[in-house]
Amino acid sequence: MTTVINIPPSLDEQSFEHVIEQLAPLPPDQKVLFDARHARWSSPFGLTALLCAAQSRTERATFAVPEHPDTVSYWARTGFFRHAAELFELHGHVPRPREGHDSDVLLEITPVTQSDDVHTVVGRIQQKAADILHGQLHLETAATMGFGMTLSEACQNIVEHAGQGGWVAVQTYSFRRRLGRRVVVIAVCDAGVGFRQSLESSPGHTRDDRWGDGRALESAVVHAVSRFRHGDAGRGQGLAGIRRYVSRWDGKLSVRSGTARIALVPSWDEDEPMRERLPAFPGAQVQIMIPERLAGDPAPAARSRGSERAGERSDGRSK
Amino acid sequence: MHHIDVSRVLRGAVCELYSNLVTRPTGAAVRTAIEALLAERNPPTITTIDFSHVNLLDFSCADEIVAKLLLSHVDADVHDRYVCFRGMREDHLDAVEAVLEHRALALVWDRDGWPELLGRVDADERRHWDAVRSGGPVWAPTVARTLGNTAADAEARLTQLWRRRLLMRQDNGFVVPRGVGGVAA
Numbered sequence: 001m002t003t004v005i006n007i008p009p010s011l012d013e014q015s016f017e018h019v020i021e022q023l024a025p026l027p028p029d030q031k032v033l034f035d036a037r038h039a040r041w042s043s044p045f046g047l048t049a050l051l052c053a054a055q056s057r058t059e060r061a062t063f064a065v066p067e068h069p070d071t072v073s074y075w076a077r078t079g080f081f082r083h084a085a086e087l088f089e090l091h092g093h094v095p096r097p098r099e100g101h102d103s104d105v106l107l108e109i110t111p112v113t114q115s116d117d118v119h120t121v122v123g124r125i126q127q128k129a130a131d132i133l134h135g136q137l138h139l140e141t142a143a144t145m146g147f148g149m150t151l152s153e154a155c156q157n158i159v160e161h162a163g164q165g166g167w168v169a170v171q172t173y174s175f176r177r178r179l180g181r182r183v184v185v186i187a188v189c190d191a192g193v194g195f196r197q198s199l200e201s202s203p204g205h206t207r208d209d210r211w212g213d214g215r216a217l218e219s220a221v222v223h224a225v226s227r228f229r230h231g232d233a234g235r236g237q238g239l240a241g242i243r244r245y246v247s248r249w250d251g252k253l254s255v256r257s258g259t260a261r262i263a264l265v266p267s268w269d270e271d272e273p274m275r276e277r278l279p280a281f282p283g284a285q286v287q288i289m290i291p292e293r294l295a296g297d298p299a300p301a302a303r304s305r306g307s308e309r310a311g312e313r314s315d316g317r318s319k
Numbered sequence: 320m321h322h323i324d325v326s327r328v329l330r331g332a333v334c335e336l337y338s339n340l341v342t343r344p345t346g347a348a349v350r351t352a353i354e355a356l357l358a359e360r361n362p363p364t365i366t367t368i369d370f371s372h373v374n375l376l377d378f379s380c381a382d383e384i385v386a387k388l389l390l391s392h393v394d395a396d397v398h399d400r401y402v403c404f405r406g407m408r409e410d411h412l413d414a415v416e417a418v419l420e421h422r423a424l425a426l427v428w429d430r431d432g433w434p435e436l437l438g439r440v441d442a443d444e445r446r447h448w449d450a451v452r453s454g455g456p457v458w459a460p461t462v463a464r465t466l467g468n469t470a471a472d473a474e475a476r477l478t479q480l481w482r483r484r485l486l487m488r489q490d491n492g493f494v495v496p497r498g499v500g501g502v503a504a
Contacts, residue, residue, distance in 0.1 A: 115342040122339050122375060145375060145410035152341040152377040159342070237421055241378040241414065 002062070005053075007036035011046030013254060013287050017278070023053060024279035033062040034088070040071050044169035044187035045287045047080045047109060051167050052191040054087035056282045065092035078169060079108035106132060106170040106184065113165035118155045121168055122148050132172055137182055137292040139249065140300070146245045147184075147290070153238035154188040154286050161198040162283060166190025179268050181292040191283040195220050195257040202226075213258030214276040221255055221262050242288065248300045251290040256281065266291075320365045320498065321356075325384070326372035328352045339375040346383025353388060363399035365487075367429070367498030371406030381414035382421075389424045392484050401484050403498040404437075405429035412437070427485055427496055434495050436485065447476040448485060448495070456492035 005022045008015040019034075026032065034050065042050075054061050063084060066072045073095055075081060081094045107125045112118065129147055133139040151170065158166040168188045175183040196216035199205055219225040221243065226236035246253040246264060254263040254271070261275045268291070329337055332352035333345050340346060357366060368388070370376065385404070392400055404426055407415060419425060419438030428437050436448055450462045459474035466473065477493050480486040486493045 115344045118342050119334070119337055119339065119345070122341050123337075126339075126375070142409055145408075146413065148339070148375045149341075149377040149410070149414060152339075152375070153379065156342055156377075156379060235382075237378045237382060237417060240421075241417055244413075244417070 002031045002033050005032050005034045007034055007039045007050075009038055009040045011036075011039055011042040011050075013043065013045045013049075013256075013285075016046055016049050019049075019053065020279045020281045023056075024281065028056065028058045030057075031059050031061070032057065033064060033091075035064045037064045037067045037092070039066045040068055042075065043173070043287075044078070044109070044171045044185055045189070045285065047075065047078055048167040048169050048187045048189040049285055051080075051083055051087060051109070052189045052283055052285065053281075054084070055164070055191040061088050063088035063090050065090060065094055067092070069095075077108075078105055078171070079110070083109055083111065083167070104172050106172065107168065109167055109169040111165050112155045112158045112168050112188070112190075115156075115159055118152055118159065121155055122152050125151065125170060129170075133184060133290075136172065137184060137290070139290070139293055143249055143290070143300075146248075150242050150245045150288060151186055153242055154186060154288065156238055157284065157286070158188065158190045158192070161195070162190040162192025164190065164192045166192065166283065175289070175291070178270075179291055181294065183289050183291050185290075186288040187286070188288075189283065189285040194283055195255075199225065212276070213260035214262070214274060217255055217257055217260050217262040218274070221253075221264075246288060246290070249290050249293075250297075250300075251288060253289075254287050255284060257284040258282075320367070321360060322367045322369060322498070323353055323356055324369050324372060325349065325353075326370075326374075328356075329373070338373075339377075340373055340380035340384065341375060341377045343379040343383055346380035349380070350384045350387055353384070354391065357400065357402075363401075363487075365401045365403065365496050365498060368402055368404050369406045370404065370408075370411055373406070373411065376411045376414050378414050378417060381411075382418040385415050385426065386418040386422050386424055389419075389426055389484070390422070393424070393482070401427075401487060401496040403427040403429060403434070403496050405498055425483060425485055427498075429498050434497055440485070443476060444480055444485075447473060448480055451477070451480075451486055451493045452495045455494040456489055457494075458492045462493075 003026055005019060008018055076095050106128050110121055126148060130144045133144045133147060134141060155168050166189055170186050172182055172184045196213045199216050199219060221239050224236035224240040243264060250266050252266050252269055259278045259280050261278060263271045263273055265271045265273055328349050333348045392402060407428060416437060423439045425436055425438030425440045427434050434452060446466055447462060450465050451457055459477055460470040463470040463473035481488050487496050
């Protein structure tokens with residue numbers, strides 16, 4: 001018997017929870033049909049997480065593609081169907097993606113399995129990211145370079161911790177519901193071992209009664225704990241760096257793993273910082289959202305470093 | 320004085336096509352190649368590690384290259400090897416400063432031809448380092464007079480900075496290691 005998993009009309013990080021709620025009770029070998037016929041829109045998180053949902057099934061799942069031509073065309077341009085065809089049995093008409101890229105798609109859905117993939121992702125996005133972040137979202141040049149670093153570190157989490165490949169996608173879209181501005185969104189999703197199991201594999205790991213997916217996320221995202229820390233004190237800085245970048249540009253970071261989800265919530269959002277006892281979903285799903293800057297927004301916090309203070313060098317020479 | 324162009328090392332040691340310093344394996348490969356270049360030179364040496372042509376530097380590479388290179392110098396038995404850094408842009412500094420802070424390290428970097436400290440140094444260390452930069456080569460008693468503390472205190476601080484490879488101890492006193500902006504090595 002096939003179980004139908006209904007894909008919400010608007011698929012994003014929040015509504016993907018409805019997909020997980022339907023999937024979580026099912027054994028991995030249960031035959032399922034992902035019914036996306038009525039889907040009209042998806043964030044990059046939704047599309048990459050759908051691929052992870054397929055990865056998590058031992059029985060090849062069926063996928064009913066969106067019926068609306070605009071939706072199916074846009075999903076094709078993100079590269080979704082190219083990868084979905086390897087994981088799902090696709091039902092419905094899938095258009096061939098048009099030549100020429102969509103201006104909203106900074107990075108098509110791209111598999112990340114090894115370190116070389118991170119070089120490819122970062123190299124591929126750089127020029128376009130500079131054009132869009134600076135030109136369209138009015139972010140300063142410093143934000144563009146930090147964006148590449150953030151993307152790199154987020155992808156490396158898959159390579160170093162997931163135990164299997166995952167997916168990354170970057171898009172801009174108008175986030176009117178909460179913010180009324182355009183945003184750029186990085187989604188990095190895998191169906192691997194997840195944060196808890198990754199940290200448990202560390203030789204120095206100790207667990208107490210409170211240990212679980214929530215504590216694992218808190219350790220990694222807030223306290224920069226890495227499974228490699230036991231032998232290398234420098235590990236765990238990637239997520240800390242992502243956190244700093246997101247905070248500096250008034251963005252939002254959320255990470256879901258297992259049965260928990262942690263979020264760094266900016267003032268413009270009302271998300272919960274920590275949710276536990278969610279339906280289980282394998283791996284880790286990361287979303288980074290940076291909003292457009294508008295005239296009148298406060299400038300990002302200036303960084304003072306070394307001996308420089310207030311525009312002067314420590315020897316008194318002006319800069 | 321020697322000069323190492325990090326982007327050239329990246330292309331030679333990892334991949335001719337890469338211009339970004341991202342991922343730990345890449346950082347480790349670049350550091351290993353730099354260490355091999357440093358090992359060819361007999362101390363005393365000052366080597367400038369030049370990031371001028373590096374496009375993007377992530378935290379993992381900053382840790383593998385900058386932090387671990389500094390650690391190997393601080394821990395080394397041979398004290399006459401110094402590295403200083405140049406060509407680091409604002410976004411490079413974000414990554415480098417984060418890893419230095421995390422590992423309680425500091426470095427000397429050439430900022431538009433003028434040496435600066437970056438990383439974890441306390442206020443007292445910084446005052447002594449500044450005094451040497453302004454007046455060096457200089458011995459502890461002179462620094463003590465400048466700062467109004469005892470010669471013993473100044474000697475202890477300067478020696479600490481020397482052990483951290485933030486100052487050089489020469490025949491004529493302590494001095495800030497200054498790099499070169501050369502073309503290749």
